[in-house]
Amino acid sequence: MSSAVVVFTRDLRLHDHPALRAATAATAAVPLFVFDDAILSGRFNRPNRTQYLLQSLTDLDGSLRARGGRLVVRRGGWVAEVLGAAREAGAATVHVSDDVTPFARRRLAALEAAGAGVGVGVVRHPGTTVVPPDALRSSGGGHFQVFTPYHRRWLEAARRPVLAPPDAVRVPDVVADAPLPRLADLVAGAPSPEVVAGGESAARAALDAWVKARLAEYGDRHDDLPGDATSRVSAALRFGCVSPAELEQELTGRPGAEPFVRQLCWRDFYAQALLARPDAAWGDYRRRGDAWHDDPERFAAWAEGRTGYPVVDAAMRQLRREGFVHNRARMVAASFLTKDLYLDWRLGAREFLDWLVDGEIANNNLNWQWTAGTGADTNPHRIFNPTVQARRFDPDGDYVRRYVPELRAVPGKAVHEPWKLPAAVREALDYPPPIVDHHEAIAEYKDRSRLSGQRQARSTTHRALS
Secondary structure: OOEEEEEOOOOOOOOOOHHHHHHOOOOEEEEEEEEEHHHHOOOOOOHHHHHHHHHHHHHHHHHHHOOOOOOEEEEEOHHHHHHHHHHHHOOOEEEEEOOOOHHHHHHHHHHHHHHHHOOOEEEEEOOOOOOOOOOOOOOOOOOOOOHHHHHHHHHHOOOOOOOOOOOOOOOOOOOOOOOOOOHHHHOOOOOOOOOOOOOHHHHHHHHHHHHHHHHHHHHHHOOOOOOOOOOOOHHHHHOOOOOHHHHHHHHOOOOOHHHHHHHHHHHHHHHHHHHHOHHHHOOOOOOOOOOOEOOHHHHHHHHOOOOOOHHHHHHHHHHHHHOOOOHHHHHHHHHHHHHHOOEOHHHHHHHHHHHOOOOOHHHHHHHHHHHHOOOOOOOOOOOOOHHHHHHHHOOOOHHHHHHOHHHOOOOHHHHHOHHHOOHHHHHHHOOOOOOOOHHHHHHHHHHHHHHHHHHHHHHHHHHHHO
16 A cells, blocks of 8 residues: 655645645555654744634644544654554555755755665655745746735746645545643743634634635725725634735635735745745845844833834734734834834844744744845835824724723724823823934934944945955
C-alpha cells in the first residue's frame, strides 16, 4: 500500500489545498501537524495566535473525520517528527506548502536534507499566496521593489486551478493518535477577551456573510473606522483557513471587489519581497540613516494606549482587546511611533506580533517599514497626522469612544482633541495630555531627515570620487 504525508503549517484547511490533494492521491495519507518546539519556545508563541491555532486544528480534525480521516498530532523537533510519522506510515513522500519567512525556509531545507538521507522525498506546493512568490520578475530580472509595477504583472499572471477538498481521506492504522494539547500546555497567559474564533468552517461562514453584505461597499468604506466594514479575513489568511487563491478567483469581477483584491496583491508583494530579501524580516529594506530614539517610557505609553492622542490610543487598546486593529488605525499608530516619537519600527513590529492574531513576518514587518520610511515605498517620509486622520475617518468619534472609555462622555468630534476642553472637564476625564506636540515632533523629524539626507549624499559623493 502506497502512502504519503501532508504536513499542515500555515494552511489549515481542506479547500484548495494542493499539498493535501497530492498526498491523498496515494492509497493512504497522513494529515500531520507538528507543534514545533522551536516555535513554542520562541518569543512569538503568544496566546491570541495559539488559541486561534488550536481552534483551527480542532476544526480541521473534524473536517478530516467527516471524510474518514483524522489529524495526526505530534510535538517536538519539526523535522524529526515529520520523518518519524513518514517512517511509521511507510511513506516515501512528504507534501508541504511552501513559505517565505527565513525560519520556514531553513526548516524546509532541513527537512529536505534529512529526508534525502533516509529516502523520503519532500515536495513543496503552492498554497499560501495567490501567485507563487518566485513566479514574477521585474524587468531587471530581480524581485519587484515597488508595488505598482508588481500589481500590473500580478493581474496578468496565470492562476493555478482552485482545487476541491478531497472526498475521502484514509489514514494508515499504524500511525498513532495523540490528542490536541490544551492552550495552557503551549503558552503562558490568557488570550485577549474578544479574539475572533479560529477554523476553516468559521472563517468561510464569516467571509461568505461579509461578501454578501459588504463587498460592494468595500471601496467606499474600508477606511471607515467606526463602521468596521472590513472583512476581518486577515487571521484566516495568516493561518490558511481560507485560500487566498480561491478568494481572489471567487471575488474577481464582482461589484466592489477590485480594491479588496488589490489588498491580496499587497500580501503577495510582501511575500515575494521577503523571499528575495530575508534580511528585511528585521533589517531595513532601504536604509535611511535613522538614529532612532531610545525612550522606554514613551514606548510603554504608546503600547498601552496612553499617548494623549485618542485615535492612537484607541488603536492600541483595540489591539489588546481583540488581537486585531483596523488597517487605517494601524497606519496611524505606526506613524505616530516612528515619526512623532521617532522610535524604532522594530519595537512596534514586535508589539503587534505579541498581540495580533493575523501577525506574521512578511505582512506585519514590511508594512511597518512602509510606514516608518525604510520599506518598499517611493515616499519614505509619509506622515499621518493623528488628529486629521481621526477627523476624516472617525468624524463623530465613535471609534475612539468604543475603545477609550475615559472619553465616552466627550461628545462628537471634540473627542479627538481633549486637550482643548476646559480645564475642569479635562481633569475629570482621567485621560493623559499629549505625550508630544505633533507639529513640533514632525518639524524635528523633518530636520533629522534633511540632515540625514545630506550626510548620505556626501557619503555617496565621497564613494564616487574615491
